[in-house]
Amino acid sequence: MTLSVYWGIINDIVEPARMGSVGGFVHFVSNIAGILAPAITGFLVQWTKLFQSAFLLSGAVALAGALAVAFFVRSEPPIAGVTDARGGLAGRSA
16 A cells, blocks of 8 residues: 555544554564565465466555555444544544
C-alpha cells in the first residue's frame, strides 16, 4: 500500500490521541518488510532457480494484505464527544 492509503486507514479507525503511535508501528512493520524482502527474494530465486517464485510470493503477500484489510478493518460509528484530528466531532463533515 502507498503512504496515503496507510494514513487514510489509520485516520479512519484510530482515535486521534493514538495516531502517532499507530502510524509509527505501521511504518515500522512496512520498513522491516522492505529490509527483509530482497534477502527473501534472493534465497527464493537461488533455491528455485526461477524469478517466478518471487513474483508469486509477492502476489500472495499482497493478496493476504488486501484480504486482511477487507475482513479486519471496520468502520464503526463515532463515539459521542470524541473529536477528530481537526478538533471537530468525529464523523461530522466540516
